[in-house]
Amino acid sequence: MKRGLFILLGILLLGVVAEQAATRFFRSAPSEWLCHEYGLMPAQTERIKALEKEYGSRCGPFCTQMCEANANLETVTLGSSSITPEIKAAIAETDRIRSETRILMVEHFYGVAAELPPEKRRDYLLKVLPLVIESCGSR
Amino acid sequence: MNSTDNLSNLLQSWQPEVADSRDFNRAVWMRLESEENRKGVTAAAIFSWIQLFARPRIAITAASIALFCGIFLGTLEARSTGEDRYLQSLNPYTLHSQDH
Numbered sequence: 597m598k599r600g601l602f603i604l605l606g607i608l609l610l611g612v613v614a615e616q617a618a619t620r621f622f623r624s625a626p627s628e629w630l631c632h633e634y635g636l637m638p639a640q641t642e643r644i645k646a647l648e649k650e651y652g653s654r655c656g657p658f659c660t661q662m663c664e665a666n667a668n669l670e671t672v673t674l675g676s677s678s679i680t681p682e683i684k685a686a687i688a689e690t691d692r693i694r695s696e697t698r699i700l701m702v703e704h705f706y707g708v709a710a711e712l713p714p715e716k717r718r719d720y721l722l723k724v725l726p727l728v729i730e731s732c733g734s735r
Numbered sequence: 736m737n738s739t740d741n742l743s744n745l746l747q748s749w750q751p752e753v754a755d756s757r758d759f760n761r762a763v764w765m766r767l768e769s770e771e772n773r774k775g776v777t778a779a780a781i782f783s784w785i786q787l788f789a790r791p792r793i794a795i796t797a798a799s800i801a802l803f804c805g806i807f808l809g810t811l812e813a814r815s816t817g818e819d820r821y822l823q824s825l826n827p828y829t830l831h832s833q834d835h
Binding site for chain 1: 786787802818
């Protein structure tokens, strides 16, 4: 019975390994999912990849700025027991960076949507807009 | 002194009512053996199907099925996470953390 048990465990292990390997093997780049989902041609795919590269390089600085602004907001907030002009300024600064980031994101979404078939642009925007438009829960 | 004598007399007159030692031992061993056999039969009935995997033909078939199911589920998993990973890639803060 031990031999059968070991073989059974080996078979189960084989199945798990196969599942993990297939997941990694068939997992494509995020942009490839987009191109497959919306049936894009190779030329459009290349343009999408170029847009994403540009988007990534433009977003990086905003993240650094946001981290610094958040750290500053935390420092001034912890150093006070009531709202001060410094706190108001720090909050405004985080909002400014967030707004600029959101504008950049929407700009990128429009750029990508322009590469999609016209009838699928709205569907794409509905998928990505929740990233910049916070849901109120009721709609 | 008198009570000690009474106790000694009582002990001497007492005859334990125990079955014949040979029959007693045999009965105990038979009960033990039957209990072990019963457990063995139950375990064998439950796990007998595991022994089937020791047969090469069944083992190869089961391995093929496991391989096929694993690849199939892996493919589904890879496709189902595509949208989530795309949306995650658009998050500027995620993008930044991936760069570093």
